[in-house]
Amino acid sequence: MSHVSESLEESGTAPGPPAEERADLLVVEGIGVGFGGVTALRDLSFSVAEGTVHALIGPNGAGKTTAFNCITRTQRPQSGQIRYRDLSLLRVPPARLPKLGIMRTFQHPQLCPSLTVIENVLLGHHSRTEVGWLPWITRSPGARREERAATEEGYEILRALDLADLAEHEADRLPYAALKRVELARALMGRPRLLLLDEPAAGLTTEDVERFGDTLLRLNREQGITILVIEHNLTFVGRLADTVTVLVDGHVVAEGTLAEVREIPIVREAFLGKVRG
Numbered sequence: 231m232s233h234v235s236e237s238l239e240e241s242g243t244a245p246g247p248p249a250e251e252r253a254d255l256l257v258v259e260g261i262g263v264g265f266g267g268v269t270a271l272r273d274l275s276f277s278v279a280e281g282t283v284h285a286l287i288g289p290n291g292a293g294k295t296t297a298f299n300c301i302t303r304t305q306r307p308q309s310g311q312i313r314y315r316d317l318s319l320l321r322v323p324p325a326r327l328p329k330l331g332i333m334r335t336f337q338h339p340q341l342c343p344s345l346t347v348i349e350n351v352l353l354g355h356h357s358r359t360e361v362g363w364l365p366w367i368t369r370s371p372g373a374r375r376e377e378r379a380a381t382e383e384g385y386e387i388l389r390a391l392d393l394a395d396l397a398e399h400e401a402d403r404l405p406y407a408a409l410k411r412v413e414l415a416r417a418l419m420g421r422p423r424l425l426l427l428d429e430p431a432a433g434l435t436t437e438d439v440e441r442f443g444d445t446l447l448r449l450n451r452e453q454g455i456t457i458l459v460i461e462h463n464l465t466f467v468g469r470l471a472d473t474v475t476v477l478v479d480g481h482v483v484a485e486g487t488l489a490e491v492r493e494i495p496i497v498r499e500a501f502l503g504k505v506r507g
């Protein structure tokens with residue numbers, strides 16, 4: 231059995247109107263990226279409706295992370311456009327993205343290893359406010375008030391993600407599943423409107439994957455956060471995603487619910503190829 235046909239009964243649907251009736255929050259239009267002789271993305275187009283969970287799936291090397299890098303402005307596409315709300319995202323300075331409500335996690339967790347968990351989480355606050363550490367160091371009364379409020383918010387997020395016990399631990403001593411949750415906590419500290427998650431379930435136990443899925447569904451349903459998620463675990467995708475975009479060789483080959491796209495021969499081939507290869 232291919233991964234694509236696994237456990238699809240529980241396809242998630244966010245409350246409110248169906249995905250196709252919601253306004254687009256993010257529109258990727260005709261993005262092209264090449265690395266020397268390698269074409270990572272070619273004419274990549276897809277839209278993410280506000281308030282939905284949208285998954286990007288595809289075999290290794292399909293260009294999923296490169297697409298995230300373009301959206302988060304760490305990779306400049308050679309062609310195409312990206313619209314976020316009414317903004318042309320490629321014209322926005324990358325440092326402004328957190329302020330606009332765009333936060334991400336990474337395929338390989340990127341935390342500051344020598345900082346504690348709560349300190350790492352507070353970096354999410356600094357990226358959003360753009361104030362940086364300086365006012366905190368000079369410790370004006372206003373800065374102290376803000377520091378207290380942000381720290382309280384950070385602990386609240388850690389409690390919600392079952393990480394409170396680890397708040398004072400150094401990030402480099404954490405088990406892998408906790409690292410992934412701390413990355414999510416840091417992203418939530420930025421109060422995202424659009425949350426991009428690159429393989430959140432990779433390397434987790436079945437139990438941790440389920441727990442992570444519960445958390446993401448809560449964030450989507452209760453806080454209305456739009457989630458764009460890259461994931462190979464299709465049980466997880468089937469449970470969470472309203473819409474699935476399938477990438478093969480840097481190009482969209484299918485889109486729909488997971489139950490719909492899994493029936494398409496090119497999708498089955500791409501995934502069977504991966505299983506055989």
Ligand SMILES: Nc1ncnc2c1ncn2[C@@H]1O[C@H](COP(=O)(O)OP(=O)(O)OP(=O)(O)O)[C@@H](O)[C@H]1O
Binds near residue numbers: 265270293294
């Ligand atoms: N910085 C880079 N320099 C050269 N080639 C790159 C670079 N980043 C990505 N690529 C190439 O671009 C293609 C797409 O890579 P990308 O990491 O986006 O794939 P992916 O879909 O995220 O794969 P995976 O599922 O393995 O994470 C691959 O062929 C990859 O080798």
Ligand SMILES: [Mg+2]
Binds near residue numbers: 295296337
């Ligand atoms: Mg990747």
